[in-house]
């Protein structure tokens with residue numbers, strides 16, 4: 124395999140930007156935020172994707188041409204860029220999408236144009252629920268998959284009351300809904316909840332004060348990227364840890380930016396599908412290769428890009444070479460990777476994977492993660508998904 128690109132890539136991948144597409148190439152649209160509040164996440168997914176293509180694609184006898192587009196964190200921009208990839212660049216498959224809002228915006232064009240999309244982040248439950256499509260296969264997580272087990276786990280720890288906070292957009296609302304449903308079903312009570320304006324909140328102080336005043340035993344949140352760093356630092360400077368311990372989905376303390384949070388993150392307990400301290404030979408090999416290429420430890424966003432590349436290569440290795448055959452092959456992908464055994468649920472096209480509860484602790488070389496529990500892999504409920512079949516020409 125050789126891979127090339129049609130827009131300037133950064134870092135390692137730029138080495139491969141050598142030529143334009145030919146008729147028998149596989150054209151891959153890479154749709155990620157390279158600007159805005161999730162830009163670091165987009166760059167990290169791309170770093171993992173590049174490594175995955177190099178690691179798994181060496182025996183593949185086709186050329187992969189990458190067409191790179193910046194979705195920003197804006198649904199309308201994501202839609203414009205997806206349309207360009209589908210109609211102008213005529214891509215065979217698309218990879219990426221970080222924001223649940225952007226995924227919601229492009230769902231209909233992906234499904235209608237019958238272009239396979241490998242979702243490498245956005246957890247939007249609807250995309251593998253009521254709006255599922257045989258052309259949308261997720262190798263990342265769903266918003267409820269990460270938060271539902273944490274609701275049960277926290278109630279089982281004897282935490283009787285919580286207050287919740289999240290940004291006001293699809294992912295924030297879905298993550299908190301899933302947590303709340305599981306937590307209350309297990310006997311806990313949510314005493315209060317608020318949603319902060321997405322990409323606009325600089326001062327979380329009033330929200331943290333409200334949570335403290337609620338008398339809850341704990342605070343449960345979803346924040347990611349720059350908002351996670353601001354939230355954790357402000358929570359710490361408020362002295363809120365005293366009396367209101369912080370829990371959440373693990374994007375809050377991602378390896379990608381936990382060292383920007385520093386010791387403010389010490390003691391926060393969260394759940395996620397990947398941490399770099401998972402003890403397995405597959406993860407050790409991935410961590411070593413990612414560190415060698417990027418000079419830092421990988422995060423969940425890196426592993427999602429890496430596994431997206433592996434899923435694509437496995438699909439192409441079956442001989443799939445057009446939109447329809449790639450969509451069909453992607454749904455059958457299964458392998459043991461850095462985060463454990465992964466398979467695609469044929470009912471929804473969502474990934475089935477274990478979830479790890481972890482505590483962020485201060486290590487000798489920066490912040491690190493102690494895994495407290497590995498929660499078994501469970502398929503999401505179908506959530507309204509009646510999977511249409513792939514359209515045959």
Ligand code: BEZ
Nearest residue numbers: 221222223245246294347
């Ligand atoms: C989302 O919008 O689905 C999302 C964004 C960042 C981290 C996790 C989920």
